[in-house]
Amino acid sequence: MTAVPTSTPPGNAQPNQFHPIAVAMVLGLIGALINCFPFPFLPEVELIFGNTMIIVAAMCLKPQWALLTALLTATPLYFTWGHPFAFLTFGLEALTISYLRTKGFYVLFANIGYWCLIGMPLTGFLVWLNLEQGTVYWLFIALKQGFNAALYTTMGCLLGFLLSDQLNANWSQQPPLKKKLRHQLNYAIVLVTTLGLSATTLFISRDLILGAQEVVETTLEDRSRKFAEIIDISMKNQQSAIALAANWLSAIPANQWQQSLEQVHQSYTGFLTMLVTDHNANIIHASPSKLLLVDAKLNVADRDYFQQAMLTQSLYISPVFKGRGFGNDTIVAISTPIFDSAAPNQPKGIVEGSVDLSFIGKVTDAKLGSEAIKVVVTDQHDNIIYAHPSFNLEPLYLFDTERVVDTSIQDRLIIESLPDKQFAYAMTTATMNWKIYTLIDYDVTVKEIEREYLVIFFALIFTLLLTTVLAHRIGNRITRPLRFIIKQVNKYDNKTITEFAPLYQVAATEIDQLYNELKSDKRSVKEYQQQLEFKVQERTKELNEANQKLKARANIDSLTKVYNRHFLDSRFEQIQKAAQRSGDNLSVVMLDLDHFKRLNDTYGHITGDNVLVAVAEVISRAFSRETDLVARFGGEEFVIVAPYISPEALTRKLESLRSAIAALQLSDSSGRAITTSASFGAVIAKASFADNIVCWIKVADACLYQAKGNGRNRVVLDDQTASEQMVAEAEL
Structure with missing residues (x-):
């Protein structure tokens, strides 16, 4: 069963209080400590409950951190069992169920699928291939691991289900799952039923198997x-x-x-x-x-x-x-x-x-x-x-x-x-x-x-399927009145009907009360609709006036207050045509802040935004002529268009700008000093070089790439004016 993962709106997002590495390590150490004391459940069968932390990690963390939790949790088992198979099976388990969780799968169903399709066959194959007596005990050990996984998975899922609000609010990296109500009811019923049946069936089988063992010993x-x-x-x-x-x-x-x-x-x-x-x-x-x-x-x-x-x-x-x-x-x-x-x-x-x-x-x-x-x-x-x-x-x-x-x-x-x-x-x-x-x-x-385990295994699978079917039926029965109400409301809103149909007699009292209140509210809404339409007309007039004001701001980048890319694309043609008519030079410069992503990751996006604002101010001061154009190209990249300038003057101005950016004295909210630098790629040529800004950007971007490849914090200029002069002289 899948559900659509949804992300929290930016306005309501809550920052993680813990780093995922720390969370993964804490969960892994807790799991490792628990696995140091396996529970002797049956002859040659020890239940491990520390893997519950792997389930919790997969529910909340990304796959790579869930893998870290699994490796730490499996470490005591390497010394207890004497072989490294636990790292493979449990590590793959963590990666699989965490990945499926990001795709909207329930962890319980994802892990049951993993152990049925991958975990138990892989465990049996490794035992059969590598362990002494493995050709005899492979099925026994594979089934034992499968039952153990069913038990700790249901425990982990129940723990996550009970603590879902705290986990999502504090340090969950996984997106919340938007599910239909009947699916949530289905999951809750299957989860509780599986836990109860697993525990009950295992303990009953324990007595049966121990009894059989005792009969053999006595005989x-x-x-x-x-x-x-x-x-x-x-x-x-x-x-x-x-x-x-x-x-x-x-x-x-x-x-x-x-x-x-x-x-x-x-x-x-x-x-x-x-x-x-x-x-x-x-x-x-x-x-x-x-x-x-x-x-x-x-x-x-x-x-x-x-x-x-x-x-x-x-x-x-x-x-x-x-x-x-x-x-x-x-x-x-x-x-x-x-x-x-x-x-x-x-x-x-x-x-x-x-x-x-x-x-x-x-x-x-x-x-x-x-x-x-x-x-x-x-x-x-x-x-x-x-x-x-x-x-x-x-x-x-x-x-x-x-x-x-x-x-x-x-x-x-x-x-x-x-x-x-x-x-x-x-x-x-x-x-x-x-x-x-x-x-x-x-x-x-x-x-x-093995025979006992096979009987238990198929009994649990059958019970799980039966429980899923029954839970689905129960969920449909409970949510059927709600779906009916939604359809009635949609028809009423679309004016398909003018009156609401009566609700099912089997509907719960609370749902019936909700339906009556909803009908009353909808009728009230309809009465006020005409008044609202009149008010909407008035508001529309006001909005049109406000939109005129917003158009004046549409060409400015909201963060750095320099021009945006849209204005750059529309304005460049005018600048190029004017310079071409006078036969003058035109230069296009691409500027990129060095290691800006690392700065964001280290100091945070707010500090990164402050750096962008400061750099934009320095660039605007350096190229402040009326004919100059400074625009934010995207992210940490800026574009400068400067006509009527010589290669020497452009080089001096860019080197001066590069030094000014490197000399900026910035700090984050905690007072830590921040330094930054920029790499420049520039092209200068006669304005007739190209009338499309894309051609200029390609050459400037190639120079920028070269500047970064040469160690960053430097200027690379492609001077096309010299080659153009040589061509003109050759023609003469």
Whole structure:
């Protein structure tokens, strides 16, 4: 929606009390201070409210100053986010909406359009192109920025709406917007509705998203804890089996150990293999029995499960390792010493069982099924016991991860084999110091948030469109009686109708009262119309007399009191013809004050006007002959027409005038001294050189341009008389 920008009439204009640079810097510093403390709204979502100052700046300042505010406001975000994208997106935002504001657009609608068409696509592209994990999170971050922009834009617009009188009166550079009443009502309704809906919808979605996050966290913790319990129960059963086997073997003759070992193994199928050694670590029995060859002499003296069991004379659980004698499976050994009943403190060997770790994968498959949760189990040294196949992690390798700490949500892990992914996780330690990790790809969580944001985004867009339509209908309903009144008044004034039609019955009481008073006033005006027409005739006669007097002043510049350009154009032909008849010289001089714009900008236009008046007086004194003509050509430029003068005399007079202008002692209202100077471009020739002043002005202007190019405050004269004399002599 657009409106026509209007400027304040010169008579009612109020000077700005603040310089725009100062205003832009103050707003930018306030915005930067607010952005130093972003509001933690959602996991990985911090709302920034300092950008409200960008909206205020765009509503009141020109684009370049709004850009300055945006750059200052975005500075803390560079250090918080670690990348310079905020300077680009928010700087472009400030330029766009400030420019559209100068064209009559509402800032609210301009910024919504910016973020839908430029801001969110640009943010998503920059994230996707430059940030780590950007290909995953680009949509999430783009939507987050869009919602944040909707919130701070409505806040800034509401602030500007409430403080519009103060902003426009004190330091607004933007023209006031002349809008129809129904458009103003439409804007107010949409603004308040958008703010309320944005805040309400965001806070409701916050609870939904946090609830979903909490469900993920709870599920991961529950699965990790249950897997730890299952592993604990399984390992305790295996430990009980080894302890039972040791007690049994200690109580029976050695010739029954093989049979007993096989019976234990059949009862506890969680072992891949079981073995018995003597006190020298030689394997003397094994289950299955086929693993022990008759001629093989296997020794496990170098294995820690033999050393620790014999040394501590207690049950021992080894770290994960790769088997050697009975296969190369990844196993965990549980061992305990076998004692002789006659010598209870002297172990005569050990019994060992190699735990079948494949049960962990079977348990995870059975418990999780098609769930997205994955499991990793490590021993007390963080060596991998089991890892989900999708991780491509080999057993026995160190579980190398990088922990991502975030204060707003649970911590995440980056696995070395999958550096481009992050995983939400929970970890539980089993009784034997094994660690059970349950992990879920963080992309799943992000996709959930993106879906929530997309639903909210389209809901807000739909609500905004619906609100705009309803607000438009409400505005039309309210302003319809006013439009009817305007049409009736126009018809009555144009004498199309002689009586007013009745107003709508649904019109408000105040409007009905206004209509009745207006009808009464119009009838009274009509009664006095004839009297006014008579008075107008009398006034017309008086005005004609006054106009005659004004014509005498029409040839004088109102500020400098020298002739104006109109008089110069009309008078020049007479001067030129008179000089041409007598065969005399004619000179035309253009004078331009040096750096006059800078003087105006520094000291103000009132002081600049005073300088022009003073210079005009000096010129008039220097060229005071009756045949001389001094005129203000425009702005700070003057034209001098001087006939009947020699080149030498003209040069002396111009140099004297240049020095007099440079010596002027002027000051502004505060007493500051002001100096000025002028550059001169002059042409002197026989009057027959040209009968059109434009030709003379072109030559003088070229000389003036040369004088300025040579450093200003100088006279450049084009003497055409010498060349004319040479031509005459040549003809003779």
